[in-house]
Amino acid sequence: MATVSPTPLLKDELDIVIPTIRNLDFLEMWRPFFQPYHLIIVQDGDPTKTIKVPEGFDYELYNRNDINRILGPKASCISFKDSACRCFGYMVSKKKYIYTIDDDCFVAKDPSGKDINALEQHIQNLLSPSTPFFFNTLYDPYRSGADFVRGYPFSLREGVPTAVSHGLWLNIPDYDAPTQLVKPLERNTRYVDAIMTIPKGTLFPMCGMNLAFNRELVGPAMYFGLMGDGQPIGRYDDMWAGWCTKVICDHLGWGVKTGLPYIWHSKASNPFVNLKKEYKGIYWQEELIPFFQSVALPKDCTTVQKCYIEISKQVKAKLGKVDDYFNKLADAMVTWIEAWDELNPSGDISAKIPNGASK
C-alpha cells in the first residue's frame, strides 16, 4: 500500500498575495505557516500611508504609485479602493502558484482542535488531479482514506490538472448584503471534511478570501475586474474572475476544487455599505449567469489569453447593452491581458483541448 508522502513546501514556487489598506497584524498568527514564503503585498488606498509588515517576512510591497509607475496607462485596469487590486500581485509575481488571503482571515481549528495549515491543504489540492467529468460521491478520490466509487470509469481516474483551489470560511460566512441583513448573527460552524471538483459546465461563486491557483495555468484569467472608486459596483471582483476562470478551465480541460481548507473569517463588513456596493451586481448577475453559462469558446482558443480576449469580445457584444460598465470592463479585460503579457513575456501556456467526455 502506498504511504502518504509529505506535502512539498514549494517555498520557491509559491507567492502569497495579500491586499491591504490597514495593517498586517494578522500575519503574526500565520507566521508558523507563512514565514518560508515570499509575500506580495498590494497596498490599496492612500499610498502615503506606511503599512507595517511584521518582522521576519520576505516581501515586496506595491502601493498605487508603484502600480501606476509599473503599468503606466494600463494601470487603469487595476481597481482602486477595492481589494480587487490584489490581481496586480498575480501579474507581477514570478512564481508558479499563488495563494491569496484577506487580512481579516486567521488560522482556524479543525474539529480535533488542531490549527489548520491552510496553505498546505491548498498545495495538496493543487498538486493532486481534479475530476470534472464525472462526480465522485466520496468526493476527492485522491485523499487518503478515499477512492473512486464503484461505477466510476477507469479511463477517467487519472483526472486532469487542478488549476484552482477554493477554500472556505468558518465563523463569518461569505454572504451577500441582503442575507447578512436578514441573518446578522449567523455563523458558519459546520466543518465539512471534504474537497471536491466542481463539475465541468457548472458555475460557482468564487470567493477570493482564501484562494489558491496555478498561476502558470490560469493566471491571466484571474483578473478581478473594475471595482471600487469610480465604478458602479463592488464585491463582484472575485465572482467575475471565478466565472471567467471556470469557463476557461472547462474549455481547456482543467479542474477547479472547492472545500477544505477552512480559515477563520473574523470580520463582518457593514451590510449597509455592502448593499450599496453590491446592489447593481445583484440584478446584473441575473444577466451574467446566463451569459457565462452560454459562452462558447471556439476550438482555436488554445491559450488562456486567447480564451480571455474572446470572452471580452462576447462581454462587449452581449453585456454592453445591459450597462455601459460592461463596455469599459471588456476594454479593461483586454488591457489586463496586454499588461500581463508585457510583464510576463515568457509566453502563453498552451493546452491541448482534451478529447475527454464531451457535453
Added chain:
Amino acid sequence: MSLSIKDHEIDIVIGALRSDLTSFMSEWRPIFSRFHLIIVKDPDLKEELKIPEGFNLDVYKKPDIDCVVGTSTSTIFSGYSCRYFGYLVSRKKYIISVDDDCYPAKDNKGILVDAVAQHITNLTTPATPFFFNTLYDPFTEGADFVRGYPFSLRSGVQCALSCGLWLNLAHYDAPTQALKPEERNSRYVDAVLTVPARSLMPISGINIAFNQEVIGPALLPSLRLGGEGKFRWETMEDIWSGMCVKVACDHLGLGVKTGMPYVWRNDRGDAIASLRKEWEGVKLMEEVVPFFQSVRLPREATTTEDCVAEVANVVKEQLGSKDPIFARAAKAMVDWVMLWKSVGSSTSSPGA
C-alpha cells in the same frame, strides 16, 4: 423530520438477499418501527426469512411476485433487483431503501443517524442544480446561499432523489477494494449537496430514497451482467438505473442530492473473488458513461415514463449493436414502463 410529512407517506423497501434479517431489523428498529415496510425476498433465496416481531410490514416472496407480474416476468426481480418489486407495489409518496447488510451509523458526535429523517429532509427541501453553492445545502440549519448566488435561482427545484453514503465498507468496485483490502471509510462528511444539472455520477442503490410520485418509473431493473451475483461488486443494475434517473431528472428540471445520511455497511464478500465477475461491469462503464453524457431527450418527453422510453430507444439505437447486454437492457426498460403503468402507482406527474 419535517412536521408536514406524515409517517404514512413513507414506505421502507428492503430487498432481502439474506434470510436471517433478525439483527438487521433489530438494529434499525428505533428508526424503522414507525413506518410501513415492504420486504421483498430475492426469488432465488431458498431459506425462509427470519423477521422479528413488532413491525408493520408486508413481505413478498416468489409466489407473490409471480402472482402480480407473472412467472416469466418475475425473473427480472432476482438478486438485488428484488427491491424494484417493492417500488412497483408501493403506493406511498416517498420510498427509502437500504441494503440488508447496512446498519444505522453514528455521526461525528457519536449520535445515531436517523437515515430516514435525513432522506426525508433531503427530499422535502429544494435542490439547487443550476449553480453550485460553495456552502453546500443552503436550506440546512446554519447555512445559506453565498455571495454571488443569483437570487432567481434561490427557490430551487423539487428534489426527486436522495443518495446517501456509507461508513466502513465504502461502495468501491472490486478492483479498488482488492487493492486496498484494509481500507474502510471513516470520514463522516457533514454535508448534503445537489449534484449539478448535466453532471453524472455513479448512483449507488445501497442507501437511497426518492419521491415515487415524480420519479418512480425511472428506478428500474434493466442492466443485468452476464455473471451477476449476490454481492454488490457483481452487479451494475443500480449504476445503470441511476444514470437513467439523473438524465430524466436533468431533463425534467428535478434535483438529485448526495451526501448524508450515512449508513454503516458491514464487511461482506471477497473483493478478489468478485473481480472476475465485476470485470464485465467495469468494461461496460467505459461505454455507458460517454453514452449517457451525450443523451439529449426531446422536449416532448414531459413525464418520467416518456424519459425512460426515450432513453430505452437511444440505448437500443446507439448501444444495442455494441453488446447484446444493452439491447436486453433497452427491452427491459420498455417492458418496465408497461409494467409500471399496469401495476405501479397510477399517478405519474410530469416533471416540475
